[in-house]
Amino acid sequence: MEFDWSVYQSEKVTREEVAESYEDAFSLRFLPPAGGSAEQNRFFCLGRTLSNKGLFFGYSSNGKLVKVIFSREMSPEEEFFYQRKMRESL
Numbered sequence: 001m002e003f004d005w006s007v008y009q010s011e012k013v014t015r016e017e018v019a020e021s022y023e024d025a026f027s028l029r030f031l032p033p034a035g036g037s038a039e040q041n042r043f044f045c046l047g048r049t050l051s052n053k054g055l056f057f058g059y060s061s062n063g064k065l066v067k068v069i070f071s072r073e074m075s076p077e078e079e080f081f082y083q084r085k086m087r088e089s090l
Contacts, residue, residue, distance in 0.1 A: 001022070001064075001065075001066055002064065002065050002066070003015070003018075003019060003022075003065070003066050003067075003068060004065050004066065004067040004068070005068060006067070007067065007068075007069060008068040008069065008070070008071075010070070010071055010072075012072070012073070013055060013057075013071040013072065013073070015068075017049045017051075017053060017055060017071075018055065018057055018068055018071050020047075020048075020049040020050050021045065021046075021047030021048055021049050021053075021054075021055040021057070022045060022047060022057075022059075022066065023047075024047035024048045024049075026047070026048070026082070026085070026086040026089065027045055027046065027047030027048075028045065028046045028047070028081075028082060028085055029043055029044070029045045030043065030044055030045075031043060031044075032044060041060050041061065041062070042058060042059070042060050042069070043058070043059055043060070043061060044056065044057070044058050044059075045057055045058075045059065046074060046078055046081070046082045047082075048082075053073065054073060054074035054078070054079050054082060055071055055072070055073060055074060056071070056072055056073070056074050056075070056078050057069075057070060057071035057072070058070050058071075
């Protein structure tokens, strides 16, 4: 998958970390609730970097290109959800 970084800006999360968390074998990708973001082909992802940093980010995709919009570290609730889903898949 190729990435478009044209609108992405972050001082805390690098582009490489976002790409790593997207490729995480246990990453969770989901649609936002109905409304604005869902109608604009925007998605959310919870994933881990190779250094085990948990990230949450939003992106849009046309199936060939991932346009990353924002990212941040996972909240404690997101971390709990990610861990639970990872255990369920093992």
